[in-house]
Amino acid sequence: MGISQIITLIVAILLIGFILWWFFGKHQEAVGTATVDQGTQEANIVVKGGYSPSTVVLKQGVPAKVNFDMNDSTACLSHVVFEQLGVDKDLTKQKITTIDIPTDKKGTYNFACGMDMFHGKVVVK
Amino acid sequence: MKLSNIKRFWISFILSIPMLIQMFAMPFHWMMPGYNWIAFITTTIIMAISAAPYWSSAWAAFKHHSANMNTLVAVGTAVAYFYSIFAMFTGHEVYFESAAFVTVFVLLGDAMEEQMHNNASNALAKLIDLQAKDAEVERNGEFVKVPLDQVKVGDIIRVKPGEKVPVDGVIVDGSTTIDESMVTGESMPVTKKKGDDVVGSTININGTFNFKATKVGSDTMLSQIVDLVKKAQTSHAPIQNLTDKISNIFVPAVLIIAIITFVIWYVFLNAPLVTALLFAVSVVVIACPCALGLATPTALMVGTARSAKMGVLIKNGEVLEEVSDLDTVVFDKTGTITVGKPQVTDVVGDQNKVLTIAASLEENSEHPLATAVVKKAKEDKIALAQVKKFAAIEGKGVRASYDGQTAFVGSDRLLEDISISQEMKDQAIKLQKEAKTVVYVGLGQEIIGLIAIQDVPKPSSKAAIAELKKRGLKTIMLTGDNPNVANAIGKEVGIDQVIAGVLPTEKAAEIKKLQDEGRKVAFVGDGINDAPALSTADVGIAMGSGTDVAIESGGIVLVQNDLMGVVRALDISKKTFNRIKLNLFWALIYNTIGIPIAAGLFMGLGLTLSPELAGLAMAFSSVSVVTSSLLLNKTKIAGEAA
Numbered sequence: 001m002g003i004s005q006i007i008t009l010i011v012a013i014l015l016i017g018f019i020l021w022w023f024f025g026k027h028q029e030a031v032g033t034a035t036v037d038q039g040t041q042e043a044n045i046v047v048k049g050g051y052s053p054s055t056v057v058l059k060q061g062v063p064a065k066v067n068f069d070m071n072d073s074t075a076c077l078s079h080v081v082f083e084q085l086g087v088d089k090d091l092t093k094q095k096i097t098t099i100d101i102p103t104d105k106k107g108t109y110n111f112a113c114g115m116d117m118f119h120g121k122v123v124v125k
Numbered sequence: 126m127k128l129s130n131i132k133r134f135w136i137s138f139i140l141s142i143p144m145l146i147q148m149f150a151m152p153f154h155w156m157m158p159g160y161n162w163i164a165f166i167t168t169t170i171i172m173a174i175s176a177a178p179y180w181s182s183a184w185a186a187f188k189h190h191s192a193n194m195n196t197l198v199a200v201g202t203a204v205a206y207f208y209s210i211f212a213m214f215t216g217h218e219v220y221f222e223s224a225a226f227v228t229v230f231v232l233l234g235d236a237m238e239e240q241m242h243n244n245a246s247n248a249l250a251k252l253i254d255l256q257a258k259d260a261e262v263e264r265n266g267e268f269v270k271v272p273l274d275q276v277k278v279g280d281i282i283r284v285k286p287g288e289k290v291p292v293d294g295v296i297v298d299g300s301t302t303i304d305e306s307m308v309t310g311e312s313m314p315v316t317k318k319k320g321d322d323v324v325g326s327t328i329n330i331n332g333t334f335n336f337k338a339t340k341v342g343s344d345t346m347l348s349q350i351v352d353l354v355k356k357a358q359t360s361h362a363p364i365q366n367l368t369d370k371i372s373n374i375f376v377p378a379v380l381i382i383a384i385i386t387f388v389i390w391y392v393f394l395n396a397p398l399v400t401a402l403l404f405a406v407s408v409v410v411i412a413c414p415c416a417l418g419l420a421t422p423t424a425l426m427v428g429t430a431r432s433a434k435m436g437v438l439i440k441n442g443e444v445l446e447e448v449s450d451l452d453t454v455v456f457d458k459t460g461t462i463t464v465g466k467p468q469v470t471d472v473v474g475d476q477n478k479v480l481t482i483a484a485s486l487e488e489n490s491e492h493p494l495a496t497a498v499v500k501k502a503k504e505d506k507i508a509l510a511q512v513k514k515f516a517a518i519e520g521k522g523v524r525a526s527y528d529g530q531t532a533f534v535g536s537d538r539l540l541e542d543i544s545i546s547q548e549m550k551d552q553a554i555k556l557q558k559e560a561k562t563v564v565y566v567g568l569g570q571e572i573i574g575l576i577a578i579q580d581v582p583k584p585s586s587k588a589a590i591a592e593l594k595k596r597g598l599k600t601i602m603l604t605g606d607n608p609n610v611a612n613a614i615g616k617e618v619g620i621d622q623v624i625a626g627v628l629p630t631e632k633a634a635e636i637k638k639l640q641d642e643g644r645k646v647a648f649v650g651d652g653i654n655d656a657p658a659l660s661t662a663d664v665g666i667a668m669g670s671g672t673d674v675a676i677e678s679g680g681i682v683l684v685q686n687d688l689m690g691v692v693r694a695l696d697i698s699k700k701t702f703n704r705i706k707l708n709l710f711w712a713l714i715y716n717t718i719g720i721p722i723a724a725g726l727f728m729g730l731g732l733t734l735s736p737e738l739a740g741l742a743m744a745f746s747s748v749s750v751v752t753s754s755l756l757l758n759k760t761k762i763a764g765e766a767a
Contacts, residue, residue, distance in 0.1 A: 049185025
C-alpha cells in the first residue's frame with residue numbers, strides 16, 4: 001500500500017465521518033414567523049434546495065397567506081403539496097406562489113415537494 | 126437566464142454531439158483532432174447552463190443539512206468534470222463525456238417526467254372544465270344570461286335542450302331527460318320531471334325546464350367531488366412511510382457507498398485512480414431516488430381521477446391500502462341491496478279495517494314501511510281516522526288509542542305481549558318466506574290482521590354480489606328484518622350469509638364482531654343510522670343517494686345508487702394499490718441491483734455500468750414509473766360504462 005493510498009483511506013474515513021455528522025447529527029432549524037399587517041398575515045418561504053425556513057408559525061384567527069419564492073430551477077422542487085388541504089401547486093409557472101392557509105383552528109399543516117422528498121410545515125397557534 | 130428543462134436538454138444535447146461521434150468512432154481508432162479542447166469547451170457550456178442549477182440547488186440543500194437527488198447529480202457531474210480538467214492539464218485521459226451525458230440524460234428524465242406529471246393531473250382540470258360558464262336566470266320576470274358566479278340559491282333558472290345544467294337544484298316546471306354520466310358514470314340518460322333533483326354540469330338532452338337553485342358555488346355536487354378528488358390525490362398512502370424513511374437516509378448513504386467503492390477499488394484492489402473514480406461516479410448517478418418518490422403519488426393521482434369519472438370517489442390513499450386486504454363485504458339491506466321503496470303486496474284479515482287502523486297509526490311515523498302502508502291506504506281511498514295518545518314502542522312498532530281501544534302496528538317483536546291465532550301465524554310465515562316483511566296490526570288484546578310489504582332487490586344487486594363472490598369475498602347482509610324475509614331476499618340475490626333481526630344501533634357492533642373473528646370488513650350502506658357502521662368497518666362505502674352524514678363517514682363514496690359501483694370501487698382501488706406496489710418494487714429493485722453493478726461488483730462477469738449508462742438508466746427508471754401509473758387509465762374495470 002503506497003503513501004497516496006494510505007492518505008486516500010484516511011481522507012475517505014474522515015469524509016464518511018463528516019457526512020454522518022453533517023446529515024444525521026442534531027442541527028438547529030430556523031423557524032419563520034409571519035408579519036401581521038392590517039388584519040392579515042403573510043409569511044415567505046424561499047425555495048432553493050429545500051424550504052427555508054422549513055417551519056412557519058402563524059397566529060390563529062388571522063387570515064394567512066404563505067408565499068413560496070421559487071429560486072430553484074431543477075424539477076425536484078417544482079411542486080408544493082399540502083396534503084391536508086388538498087393543494088398541489090406548480091411553483092414554476094410564476095416566481096412567487098401564494099397559498100391561503102385556514103387559521104380558524106390550531107394545528108399543523110405539513111407540506112412537501114411533489115415527490116415527498118422535501119418537507120416543511122405550517123403551524124397555526 | 127430562465128430556460129425550461131426541455132430547452133436546456135436540446136442545447137446540451139446538440140453540444141454533446143461531437144463527444145457522441147468520438148465515442149462511436151473510438152472502436153475504429155479514430156481520434157477527433159483537438160478532441161480534448163472541443164470536449165472541454167462544450168462540456169463547460171453544458172455544465173454552466175444545465176448542471177449548474179443542480180449544483181446550486183444541491184449546495185443550498187447541503188447548507189440545510191439535507192441531501193437529495195440533486196446532490197447526487199451534482200456530485201456525479203462535478204467529480205467527472207473537475208477530474209477531467211485536472212486530467213487534461215496533467216496529460217491523462219479525460220472523461221468530459223461522462224459529465225456531459227449524465228447531465229443530458231438527467232435533464233431528459235426531468236423534462237419527460239414533468240410532461241407526464243402534467244398529463245396525470247390533467248384529469249382533474251377536465252372535471253372542473255365540465256362546469257357551465259353562465260346561466261339563464263329569472264330576474265324581474267325575464268330570463269337573462271348571467272355569469273355562473275352570480276347565480277344565487279333560490280334563483281329560478283331555465284335550461285334549454287343541449288345546454289348544461291349550471292348548478293344543483295330542483296325542477297319546478299317542465300320535464301326532460303338528462304345525461305348525468307359525468308357525475309354518476311351512468312351512461313343511460315335519466316328522465317326528470319317536476320320535483321326531481323338536477324345536478325350542476327350534467328347535460329340536458331331534449332326538454333326545456335325551469336329549476337330552483339339549491340346549491341351554488343363550492344356547495345354544488347361537482348365542486349364537492351372535485352374537492353374530494355383533490356384531497357385524495359394529495360393524500361398519503363401508509364405504504365409511503367417506507368419511502369419517506371428511506372429518502373431521509375438514502376442520499377447520504379449512497380454518498381458513503383460511493384466513497385467506500387472508491388476506496389476498495391483504489392486502495393485495496395490497486396485499481397488505477399480513474400477506474401475507481403468512474404465506479405464511484407456511476408454509483409452516485411444510478412442511485413437517484415426519483416422513481417421511488419414518484420411511485421405512489423403518480424399512481425394515486427391517476428387512480429383517483431379515473432375512479433371519479435366512473436362515479437366512485439375514493440377519499441384517500443389509506444382506503445386503497447385497506448381495500449386490498451378485504452375478505453368480507455357487509456351490506457345493509459334496505460336501500461342498498463333493495464330499492465328502498467317498499468310496497469304493500471298483501472293484506473290479511475278484514476282489508477278495510479286492517480288498513481284503516483294501520484294507516485291511521487302509521488301516518489305519524491317516518492319509518493319507510495309506514496310510508497308504504499299510508500300510500501296503499503291512499504291508493505285504496507281509505508279514510509284515515511283520528512288517533513290519540515300516539516307512542517312509539519322502541520324497536521317494536523307504534524301504539525295509539527283508536528275508537529276507545531288500544532291499537533298497535535309493528536313487527537313480530539310485538540308478539541311477545543300479544544296473542545295471535547295459529548292461522549295468522551302460518552299466514553305470516555308463508556308471506557315471510559316470499560321475502561315479504563310482515564307488519565302485525567292489533568286491536569285490544571289480539572292481532573286482527575297482517576300487512577305484507579315487499580321491498581324488491583335492485584336489478585343489479587344479484588350480478589354485483591356474484592361478481593364479489595367471484596373475487597373470493599364473503600358477502601353478508603345485515604338487516605333489522607325478520608329472518609324469514611331476510612333469508613328469502615338473501616337467497617334471491619345469492620348472498621352468502623344473512624344476519625337478521627339486528628336493531629339499527631347494533632349494526633356497528635355486528636361489524637365489530639366480524640372484525641374480532643379476524644375478518645377485514647367493508648360495509649356498504651346509506652342511511653343516517655349506518656354512519657357508525659360505516660366508520661367501524663375497515664372500509665366504509667357510502668351509497669350516493671345517502672345522506673351527508675353517511676358520505677362523511679364513508680372511505681369510498683358511490684355517486685350512483687347501484688351495487689355494481691361496489692365492484693368497481695373495489696376493483697379500481699385494488700388495481701391502483703397494486704400499481705403502487707409494482708412501482709415501488711421496480712424503483713427499489715432498480716436501486717438495489719443498479720448500485721452493486723455500478724460499483725463494479727460484477728466486473729468478473731463483464732457486467733459494468735459507465736456513468737453515462739447509469740444516467741440513462743436513471744432517467745429511464747423515473748419515466749417508466751410514471752408511464753406505469755398512466756397505464757392505470759387503460760386497465761379494464763368491471764362493469765364500466767363504455
